[in-house]
Amino acid sequence: MSEQVFVIGVFAISYGAIFGYSVYLHLRRSRVKD
Amino acid sequence: MTRVQVLLSLAAIAMIVGLWFAFTAPVDAFQGEYSRIINVHVPSMWLAFLAFGVVAFGSIMWLIRKKPRWDRLAEASAEIGVLFSAIGLFTGMAWGEAVWGRAWDWGDARLATTAVMFFVYVGYLALRRATPDPEARARRSAILGTIAVIQVPLVYFSVNMFRTLHQTQTIRPDGAAMPDEMLVAMLINVAVFTFLYIALMVARIDVAKAEASAAQTQDLAGDAVKAPLLSEVEDV
Numbered sequence: 001m002s003e004q005v006f007v008i009g010v011f012a013i014s015y016g017a018i019f020g021y022s023v024y025l026h027l028r029r030s031r032v033k034d
Numbered sequence: 035m036t037r038v039q040v041l042l043s044l045a046a047i048a049m050i051v052g053l054w055f056a057f058t059a060p061v062d063a064f065q066g067e068y069s070r071i072i073n074v075h076v077p078s079m080w081l082a083f084l085a086f087g088v089v090a091f092g093s094i095m096w097l098i099r100k101k102p103r104w105d106r107l108a109e110a111s112a113e114i115g116v117l118f119s120a121i122g123l124f125t126g127m128a129w130g131e132a133v134w135g136r137a138w139d140w141g142d143a144r145l146a147t148t149a150v151m152f153f154v155y156v157g158y159l160a161l162r163r164a165t166p167d168p169e170a171r172a173r174r175s176a177i178l179g180t181i182a183v184i185q186v187p188l189v190y191f192s193v194n195m196f197r198t199l200h201q202t203q204t205i206r207p208d209g210a211a212m213p214d215e216m217l218v219a220m221l222i223n224v225a226v227f228t229f230l231y232i233a234l235m236v237a238r239i240d241v242a243k244a245e246a247s248a249a250q251t252q253d254l255a256g257d258a259v260k261a262p263l264l265s266e267v268e269d270v
Contacts, residue, residue, distance in 0.1 A: 003067035003132075010128045011056070014074045014121045015049065018230070021117055022042055025237045029038075032244040 038240050041233035045226075052077075052226035059219035062212075071129040073220055076204070077227035078122035079148075083186050084231060085115030086155065093179030096172055102246065105172040108179050110238035112158050114231060119152045134199065143196035144189065151185040158182060 035043075052073070062069035092108030095101075126145070131137040140146055158178050165171035193202045204210060210217045 006128070006132060007067045007070050010071055010125055011053070011074055014078070014125055015053075017117065017121055018049075021114075022234070022237070025234070025241055029237070029241045029244060032241070032248045 038233075038237045041236050045230040045233040048226045048229050052223040055219040055222045060213065060215050062216070065133050068129055068132040069216070071125050071132075072204075072216075073223045075122055075125040075129060076220055077223045078118045078125060080224055081227050081231050082115050082119035082122055082151075083190065084228070085111045085118060086151070086183055086186050088235075089115060089155075089158070089179045090183035093176040096176045097180065100172075102168070102172070105168075105176070106239050106242040106246075107235075108175065109162060110235050110242060112155055112162075112175075112179065113238060114234050116152065116155045116159060118227075118231075119148065119155065123148060123152060130199075139199050142199040143192040144198070144200035147185065147189045147192045151182075151189050154182050154185060 056070055056073035059070070059073070061067055088111040089108045092104045092106075092111060096104035096108065126148075127137040130139075138145060158175060161178060162171055162175050165174055190203075193200050202211075204212055204220075205217075212220075
């Protein structure tokens with residue numbers, strides 16, 4: 001059980017970083033008007 | 035929906051599929067659940083290598099052609115490469131802590147060369163930030179981007195050159211060192227991450243283009259609306 005929690009945590013942090021970067025790009029893009 | 039939003043949405047769906055394969059594949063008899071970490075660690079490091087290769091390509095093309103789009107390509111790829119090498123380092127350390135009993139060992143060739151590669155590309159991004167002039171920025175970063183790619187084969191083959199803690203390559207010319215079901219899950223995640231890289235590159239280049247265009251407009255408008263200095267105005 002603790003092994004699964006550890007692995008899920010590692011995946012959550014990794015995928016969270018990717019999601020965070022996508023949000024950062026979206027916010028940076030929305031600050032610039034076309 | 036814009037092209038960027040469509041690509042990122044498709045990448046999100048692909049990542050869910052990749053997660054499903056990662057968590058339904060059989061686990062290694064000795065490592066147990068920890069062996070699933072390979073499904074995010076290997077794809078992340080593959081993307082870092084791919085991204086830094088693209089940085090070198092964009093850099094060489096800029097040095098030949100001097101077109102801003104090659105500089106934008108290199109810049110976007112470096113940023114994404116740094117993100118994925120950070121994820122690769124983090125997942126490797128987490129796996130090492132669980133399986134080896136230690137997260138880091140400076141004596142290990144793969145770990146040390148990967149850390150150096152990561153910091154060199156963080157330096158690449160810092161160099162870009164520290165150079166305000168676009169022409170000088172593109173030239174300096176293109177030179178660094180071309181030289182720094184030497185680290186990619188060095189990191190990849192370090193496990194064969196120096197036998198230390200990190201295991202050798204999983205996929206070799208004589209076959210893969212893992213069961214087929216685990217290999218399929220890992221390769222699907224490699225494909226998913228490659229698609230994610232394309233989507234993030236399109237999004238990042240779109241940001242760079244929009245910012246460059248806005249900066250150009252601002253420069254023009256700045257000149258037009260700038261109030262003249264009193265000393266510049268005659269007949270006051």
